[in-house]
Amino acid sequence: MGSHPSREIDIHDLKVRFGKFWALKGVSFYAHKREFLGIIGASGAGKTTVLRVLTGQVRPTSGEAFVGGHDVTKDHKLISLLVGYVPQIEHLSLYFDFSALQNAQFFGRNFGMRPREIEERARNILMILGFDEDLMTKRVSRLSGGERKRVSICLGLIHDPLILLLDEPTTGLDAHLRHETLNYLKELNFELGTTMVIISHDLEIVDYCSRVVLLEHGLVSQFGTPQDLISSLPGHGESLRLELPTFNTAIEERIHQIPGVKYVASAGRNTVKLFLDNPRKNMLPVIRHLNSMKMPFEELSIVEADFFDYFQVKPWKTDIKSGVELT
Numbered sequence: 001m002g003s004h005p006s007r008e009i010d011i012h013d014l015k016v017r018f019g020k021f022w023a024l025k026g027v028s029f030y031a032h033k034r035e036f037l038g039i040i041g042a043s044g045a046g047k048t049t050v051l052r053v054l055t056g057q058v059r060p061t062s063g064e065a066f067v068g069g070h071d072v073t074k075d076h077k078l079i080s081l082l083v084g085y086v087p088q089i090e091h092l093s094l095y096f097d098f099s100a101l102q103n104a105q106f107f108g109r110n111f112g113m114r115p116r117e118i119e120e121r122a123r124n125i126l127m128i129l130g131f132d133e134d135l136m137t138k139r140v141s142r143l144s145g146g147e148r149k150r151v152s153i154c155l156g157l158i159h160d161p162l163i164l165l166l167d168e169p170t171t172g173l174d175a176h177l178r179h180e181t182l183n184y185l186k187e188l189n190f191e192l193g194t195t196m197v198i199i200s201h202d203l204e205i206v207d208y209c210s211r212v213v214l215l216e217h218g219l220v221s222q223f224g225t226p227q228d229l230i231s232s233l234p235g236h237g238e239s240l241r242l243e244l245p246t247f248n249t250a251i252e253e254r255i256h257q258i259p260g261v262k263y264v265a266s267a268g269r270n271t272v273k274l275f276l277d278n279p280r281k282n283m284l285p286v287i288r289h290l291n292s293m294k295m296p297f298e299e300l301s302i303v304e305a306d307f308f309d310y311f312q313v314k315p316w317k318t319d320i321k322s323g324v325e326l327t
Ligand SMILES: Nc1ncnc2c1ncn2[C@@H]1O[C@H](COP(=O)(O)OP(=O)(O)O)[C@@H](O)[C@H]1O
Pocket: 018, 021, 023, 041, 042, 043, 044, 045, 046, 047, 048, 049, 050
């Protein structure tokens, strides 16, 4: 099997074993040029391992991975030119005593770039990243966490790779900085045409992604556009919102028993979303059933299902802290 010609990233049945432990058990997904792909999964799911295969740092035990049509195991030098990598801990790649532009010089040299070329490229990227002259020339040690993250993104892009891989670029940042970082990445994706692959354990990146891979214990549990994933739920993107005067586990138990109801997601105080096939057609039967159970309700309406519902109803542990995090 080879790579599909229109795919910038193409992975077939990738397996990676560390000793006796299978970190990846048969992972397949792809991304077209200019896509913004999110790889989402809990800690230990195998996300970093996938990226390390794509950079050529980890050799697959079996299966195939291609970037820009090239087998990642074949020509290491070529792969490092095609792929840029922003590690999870940016401290590992930055010289704190030097400025962003000076860091770019060190980094770009590894790719055989000329100083002038590096300077131009770095300025262009840093400008998109919102850096002015002062920020570009200040020592990294004096920059904020969000600014350092942006410098490391610039370094990953310095040699104009086809693909930029980012390992948890938003982890550890506050909500404002997480969205700011994602917006900058979207802008780079648009301006430079770089295909982006972003790892996260946080669902909020989904809204930015053109396609999403959900990894669970070394396997892809879902792959598709955000809309595809929502459409795979019963109701195909619609659900019934049920608001009750009170709510408790006994009531929840009874709601689960309404004929046709496949999942129940919490939707705020005393409110749930019911997932069932054809909610429009089944609305009336649900009302009749609630009446026959003598269960009073404030409101029953058809609403759109969103990604947060998706994760509640899918068999996946969710934990509501800063947004919804997978545990
Ligand atoms: N070099 C390695 N040797 C042994 N086990 C590893 C190695 N790298 C990763 N693992 C294990 O593989 C699993 C997946 O790791 P990783 O890809 O880092 O997960 P994630 O990035 O999703 O948190 C984890 O259980 C991890 O401990």
